[in-house]
Amino acid sequence: MEVLTPEEMSAIDRRAAEAGPFDGYHLMRNAGAVAAAEILVRFADAAGFDVLCGPGNNGGDGYVVARLLAERGLDVRLLAAVPPRKGSDAARAADDCPLAARPLDAFRPAPDRIVVDALFGAGLSRPVSGAEAAAIAGVAAAGARVVALDLPSGISSDSGQVMGAAFDAALTVTFFRKKPGHLLYPGRARCGETVLADIGIAGALLEAAGTTLWENLPALWRSALPTAGPDTHKYNRGHVAVFSGGPTSTGAARLAARAAARSGAGAVTLLSPASALMVNAMHLTAIMLRRAETVTEVEQFLADRRPAAIVLGPGFGVGDWVRTLALLLLRQAAAERGGLVLDADAISAFAANPGELFDAARGETAPPLVLTPHEGEFARLFPDLAEREGSKIVRARRAAERAGGVMVLKGADTVIASPDGRAAINGNGTAFLATAGSGDVLAGIIAGLLAQGMPAFEASCAGVWLHAEAARLFGPGLIAEDLPELLPEVLAGLID
Numbered sequence: 206m207e208v209l210t211p212e213e214m215s216a217i218d219r220r221a222a223e224a225g226p227f228d229g230y231h232l233m234r235n236a237g238a239v240a241a242a243e244i245l246v247r248f249a250d251a252a253g254f255d256v257l258c259g260p261g262n263n264g265g266d267g268y269v270v271a272r273l274l275a276e277r278g279l280d281v282r283l284l285a286a287v288p289p290r291k292g293s294d295a296a297r298a299a300d301d302c303p304l305a306a307r308p309l310d311a312f313r314p315a316p317d318r319i320v321v322d323a324l325f326g327a328g329l330s331r332p333v334s335g336a337e338a339a340a341i342a343g344v345a346a347a348g349a350r351v352v353a354l355d356l357p358s359g360i361s362s363d364s365g366q367v368m369g370a371a372f373d374a375a376l377t378v379t380f381f382r383k384k385p386g387h388l389l390y391p392g393r394a395r396c397g398e399t400v401l402a403d404i405g406i407a408g409a410l411l412e413a414a415g416t417t418l419w420e421n422l423p424a425l426w427r428s429a430l431p432t433a434g435p436d437t438h439k440y441n442r443g444h445v446a447v448f449s450g451g452p453t454s455t456g457a458a459r460l461a462a463r464a465a466a467r468s469g470a471g472a473v474t475l476l477s478p479a480s481a482l483m484v485n486a487m488h489l490t491a492i493m494l495r496r497a498e499t500v501t502e503v504e505q506f507l508a509d510r511r512p513a514a515i516v517l518g519p520g521f522g523v524g525d526w527v528r529t530l531a532l533l534l535l536r537q538a539a540a541e542r543g544g545l546v547l548d549a550d551a552i553s554a555f556a557a558n559p560g561e562l563f564d565a566a567r568g569e570t571a572p573p574l575v576l577t578p579h580e581g582e583f584a585r586l587f588p589d590l591a592e593r594e595g596s597k598i599v600r601a602r603r604a605a606e607r608a609g610g611v612m613v614l615k616g617a618d619t620v621i622a623s624p625d626g627r628a629a630i631n632g633n634g635t636a637f638l639a640t641a642g643s644g645d646v647l648a649g650i651i652a653g654l655l656a657q658g659m660p661a662f663e664a665s666c667a668g669v670w671l672h673a674e675a676a677r678l679f680g681p682g683l684i685a686e687d688l689p690e691l692l693p694e695v696l697a698g699l700i701d
């Protein structure tokens with residue numbers, strides 16, 4: 206589940222070649238061999254194979270694949286825009302391949318042939334143009350299926366962005382560990398099925414590299430998931446408070462409250478303005494309800510009940526009151542565990558002065574903070590970062606550092622970043638989540654986990670994964686109300 210930047214991957218490649226048992230050329234042969242095997246499993250009955258080789262090591266992998274497919278007696282055509290650099294591993298692979306390469310300009314894609322894309326991998330350094338761009342357009346027009354080696358040419362390994370033009374692969378075979386471009390959109394969509402192949406690089410090299418980026422999968426946080434001991438009582442199992450909006454916007458807070466309860470929090474209290482008490486009361490059973498519409502009332506509640514985690518923002522409304530509350534909650538240390546989740550309006554309300562929020566979050570006694578913006582809300586707090594080209598990981602990490610809190614930058618490829626530099630790209634997102642109120646549920650799940658003592662980064666990663674897994678379990682027709690009810694089944698699959 207570790208994810209490596211192209212620089213980290215090439216450093217590990219180098220160290221692996223030095224340490225043996227495989228030198229660089231053998232690693233390339235291994236890469237080509239696993240790719241050829243994956244191709245044969247799926248596409249052995251294709252009319253033929255057009256292997257497009259670039260000038261670097263990615264092209265080198267392509268020469269190995271071309272040779273292996275040709276040795277099977279398959280119809281293989283080799284095309285190259287530029288020959289590999291003399292003396293390189295790729296040049297050796299080309300020498301060992303009995304096929305003569307034709308110029309890429311002569312490539313005529315056909316719908317019944319498989320294109321093996323070995324033009325560029327991790328070394329893509331500028332937008333694709335010329336014969337390579339024409340080949341990409343021609344393949345798309347012909348509708349030929351593409352197998353990408355390492356990643357579809359034209360996709361930035363670092364950010365997942367399309368650089369000029371990029372293949373749309375049916376299969377991507379990558380080596381050792383995934384790169385950000387496999388997980389971040391649009392790259393993720395261009396990879397098709399992604400197969401991670403072992404090419405003989407020892408896992409120990411990874412430990413030495415000290416990775417700080419992962420694919421968000423249960424192995425990352427499973428051991429930190431809360432479990433209730435036999436002597437647990439409801440309050441030490443974690444008490445979550447959720448602030449409700451006014452009488453016509455109470456649903457979002459109830460979704461968050463329900464999700465917190467279903468995530469295992471021992472008690473959940475909805476804090477409501479007087480005007481919305483009756484509306485809320487009509488819809489609540491296990492969840493407690495308390496009036497809190499002044500600073501005194503909120504302080505009184507915090508002193509009486511000491512909630513471990515608090516959600517502020519869903520359906521709350523933007524204005525002075527939400528800012529006052531957020532700052533008050535950041536001044537009041539939460540009960541010894543837990544933290545504060547600021548979502549939606551509690552984020553947008555600081556658009557004019559984000560520094561006020563960040564300063565408060567850095568206060569010595571401030572509880573751990575989790576911010577859960579979608580891209581629109583992110584742009585309000587971090588306009589400079591939102592406009593930045595490039596990787597969502599870099600943006601989320603910078604924002605987390607600036608805010609002094611965990612950033613859950615939502616979307617199809619949600620990135621979770623901690624101020625200490627750790628980051629994860631969510632691996633199980635699903636478009637079923639694109640439904641009103643699903644973000645409110647996510648805020649509640651994270652708070653539920655925080656209240657039970659899970660650290661903020663792990664709680665955020667787990668929350669994002671559980672949320673998406675619940676959506677997958679339900680499938681078509683999902684609405685936000687369904688999500689909390691599916692959490693028990695998802696959790697049961699994770700907790701022994």
Ligand SMILES: NC(=O)C1=CN([C@@H]2O[C@H](COP(=O)(O)OP(=O)(O)OC[C@H]3O[C@@H](n4cnc5c(N)ncnc54)[C@H](O)[C@@H]3O)[C@@H](O)[C@H]2O)[C@@H](O)CC1
Pocket residue numbers: 215218219222229232233234236259260261262263264265266324325326327328329330331332333334337354355356380404
């Ligand atoms: N030991 C290793 O380092 C291994 C590397 N492997 C392969 O090596 C690849 C990385 O190899 P490289 O670092 O040589 O990089 P690439 O082969 O991805 O590309 C670098 C080459 O493409 C050129 N180039 C970059 N962008 C271009 C553009 N837009 N238009 C035209 N030319 C462009 C560069 O000048 C350079 O010649 C990986 O993706 C993987 O496929 C595998 O063979 C496994 C082992």
Ligand SMILES: Nc1ncnc2c1ncn2[C@@H]1O[C@H](COP(=O)(O)OP(=O)(O)O)[C@@H](O)[C@H]1O
Pocket residue numbers: 549579615616617618619634635636637638639640641642643644645646647
């Ligand atoms: N296409 C998608 N694929 C995966 N996840 C998605 C997609 N669209 C939205 N989501 C997820 O759904 C949630 C929506 O949250 P948000 O935008 O705050 O909505 P709301 O305010 O309606 O609750 C986020 O967790 C987001 O990551």
Ligand SMILES: [K+]
Pocket residue numbers: 263322323324325326353354355356357358
């Ligand atoms: K490629």
